[in-house]
Every structure is written in structure tokens, then in C-alpha cells.
Amino acid sequence: MDAISRVIAAVTDKQPGTEVRLDEPMKNHTSFKIGGPVRVMFFPGDAACLIGICGILGEYGVTPFFMGNGTNILAGDTALDIAAVNTIRLNNIELTGADSLELNAKNLNLNIKNSASKNHTMITAEAGALLSKIADFACNQGLAGFEFAHGIPGTFGGAVIMNAGAYDGEMKDVVFNTTAYNVKTGIHTVTKEEHCFSYRHSRFSNTDDVILSSAVRLQKGDRKDIKEKMDELTARRQKSQPLDMPSAGSTFKRPKDGYAAALIEQACLNGFAVGGAAVSEKHAGFIINRGGATFKDVMTVIEHVREVVFKQFGIELELEVKILL
Numbered sequence: 001m002d003a004i005s006r007v008i009a010a011v012t013d014k015q016p017g018t019e020v021r022l023d024e025p026m027k028n029h030t031s032f033k034i035g036g037p038v039r040v041m042f043f044p045g046d047a048a049c050l051i052g053i054c055g056i057l058g059e060y061g062v063t064p065f066f067m068g069n070g071t072n073i074l075a076g077d078t079a080l081d082i083a084a085v086n087t088i089r090l091n092n093i094e095l096t097g098a099d100s101l102e103l104n105a106k107n108l109n110l111n112i113k114n115s116a117s118k119n120h121t122m123i124t125a126e127a128g129a130l131l132s133k134i135a136d137f138a139c140n141q142g143l144a145g146f147e148f149a150h151g152i153p154g155t156f157g158g159a160v161i162m163n164a165g166a167y168d169g170e171m172k173d174v175v176f177n178t179t180a181y182n183v184k185t186g187i188h189t190v191t192k193e194e195h196c197f198s199y200r201h202s203r204f205s206n207t208d209d210v211i212l213s214s215a216v217r218l219q220k221g222d223r224k225d226i227k228e229k230m231d232e233l234t235a236r237r238q239k240s241q242p243l244d245m246p247s248a249g250s251t252f253k254r255p256k257d258g259y260a261a262a263l264i265e266q267a268c269l270n271g272f273a274v275g276g277a278a279v280s281e282k283h284a285g286f287i288i289n290r291g292g293a294t295f296k297d298v299m300t301v302i303e304h305v306r307e308v309v310f311k312q313f314g315i316e317l318e319l320e321v322k323i324l325l
Contacts, residue, residue: 003060004083008040010056017045018053026075026324029067029086031153033246033289034298035075035324038065041084047126047212051181053085054210058183065324066210068128068155072162072248075324077295087157090128093137096121096215122176124215127157131164134216135230144221145174150230151237153249157211161204163197167233172197176217180209187212200253200320242280246289251302252317260317261285267308274300 001009012020020042026035044050057064065084067073121143125134135150148169152159160178163171175197178190196203204211237243252260264270264284271281276293279301280286287301306317 003062004039004081006060007056007062007083010060011042011053014056015044015049015052017049019043019045023079024084026070026073026080026084030070030073030075030248031246032070032074032248032293032298034077034293034295035073036077036079038080038082038084041086043086043089045089047090050085050087050090050210050212051187054181054183057083057085066157068158069130069153071154072158072320072322073324074248074295074298074321080324087126087128088155090126090212091130091133092213093123093125093129093134095137095141096124120217120219122215122217124213125156126213127155127211129156130154131156131159138216138218139223139226139230142220142223142226143218144226144229145169145218146216147226147229147233151234156214160195160211160214161202162200163195163202164200167236170197171202174216174218176215178204178214179212180204181212182207182209184208240283242282242286242288245280245286246293247280247286248321250285250320251287252285252305253320255315255317257315258313259285263309263313263315263317264305267305267312269305269308272301272304274304277301279305 008020011018020040022040023037024041025037027033042053044053062083065082066087067084068087123134123138123143131149131152131154134156135146138146148165148167149159152164152166154164160171160175165171172195175195176192178195179187180190181187194203254260261284264279269279270284272279275297276290277297278288278290280288287298310316
């Protein structure tokens, strides 16, 4: 019995609140609709189960692949001999009032004036909560500042890890603290500054920490105005992005000079296709699955785009999509 088999047996025995799926196709869990079966995929039902799974994985020396809604993943077509942990069921969202904000600030030795805290409040959400659901929750509570995230299709944990953003907003603008777990150090809280946010990066990008939940600090606003702003951003996305086609959103990170989509369009690569994969004609920053695309199809398109852009502009495009092989 190998290490992953031992992990499967231990999780099944010790973590009854976890669903265990063997040979689970990644294509069923990624927005690209591409990917072969993983050896096992665990679905913990709560944070305690997730922590228990992490302990078992560490005990048997198995490095897991953590994922949420799979909106930033391109997985290989062949069988993947890995243990995936899907956090999508850790999706609780709750309101934390101004009084709790002041208490948190006191405990974290942060200087927040009472007058400021009265105009703000916090929402705490687990790692698997969809950003769209958090934005809707904030709107219903009359809390402004999270509207930019409404159309981002991923989960909260992944968004914090990569400092996801859109339309002049990023996680760094709203995240107040994060509760994480590490097999070696246990549960700990990371303050806003300790996230070390930068473009599509945070301290969690380079650690073994597993995000359990994060809190965002928002400002009180008018529900109607908040809803109108979300609707406006949704309309802008629908007009400019191929939301009707499977993709992983923006394929490339924004280079230091210019924008990836503009460079690809200037290189006349809109519509360039290999098999079922193509550069979107609607938004050149998206590589889409037109139907039946394979991992190889997408990677061939990616490599061609990077090669042409580098030859024409001397700029090397960096992938924003995570490759899983």
C-alpha cells in the first residue's frame, strides 16, 4: 500500500465528515472543463475536517493539491497521481460588527479610532466561499467596497492567495486578517500588513499555510448604490469578456509595460486556434475552450502566443493560470 492509499484509508476512518472521491475527473472541477482524473479528491465538510486531513497528509508525507472552484487551473489530460483537497464546502459567510472590529483591533495591537470603526464593519468568510456570494452578502448588509469582486468566479481562499482583483480593486484593499493552518505551527492569524500583498501575490503564495477563513473590512453604504455598481461591472464584463465560453479568465499576468491583451491583439493573434483551444476574438487576454480542447491544445496556443509576443515586443508573458500535471 503506497502513501496515498494510506491517506485515503486514514481519512475515511478518522474524518467521517469528508467526502472521498476516487479517480475524480479534474475537468468536472475546472472552469476550463479540461483535466484527467486525480487519484483522490477530498471534500472536507468543515474546517475541523480540513485540519484533520492536513495532519494525515503530513503524517504520510503526501503533498496535497488544494483547490476551490478551479477557475485558475489548467490540468493535464492524463491521470494525475495526486491527492486533491477541494475546499468548496467550507463556504460560511458571517457579519462581524463594529464592536467586534474594535475588539480584533485591540487584540492585534492596531490603532483604529472609534469614529472610523463606526463607519466600517467586517465580513468573515471561509476559504471555499464564492466571491460572488460574499459580494451579494455584503450588498444585502449595506456594505460597500467588495463590488469589484462580484464577477470574479473563484473562491475566497484562492483570491487571497493571489491577491485577485478587477476594475481597480484588489484583495489587498479590503482584507483585514486571515486565519490559516500549518501542520508545523498550527492555527494562526495573519494581519493585513503580514499578507505582503503585491500584484497577483501574497505571503501565502510561497508557504505551506492553508487558509481557513479571511475577514474583509468594508464601509457602510447604500444598498441600491452598491447593487447598481455591481450591475454596472457585470455589464462591462459581459460586453468585453467571453463569459459564455470555458476559460480560466486572464491567461497571462499584466506585464510591467502595457497589458497582455493589448500586446496579443497588436500581434494579430485574436482567433488563433489549435484544436479546440483558441485566443478569444472578444478579449485577447482569454484563451478559451471552443469545445473538446485538450491540455495540449491550450498549451500549444499559450506557447505560440508567448513566442510571437516576445519576438515582436521583447516582452515575456508570464502565466497567471496554474498548471497542474
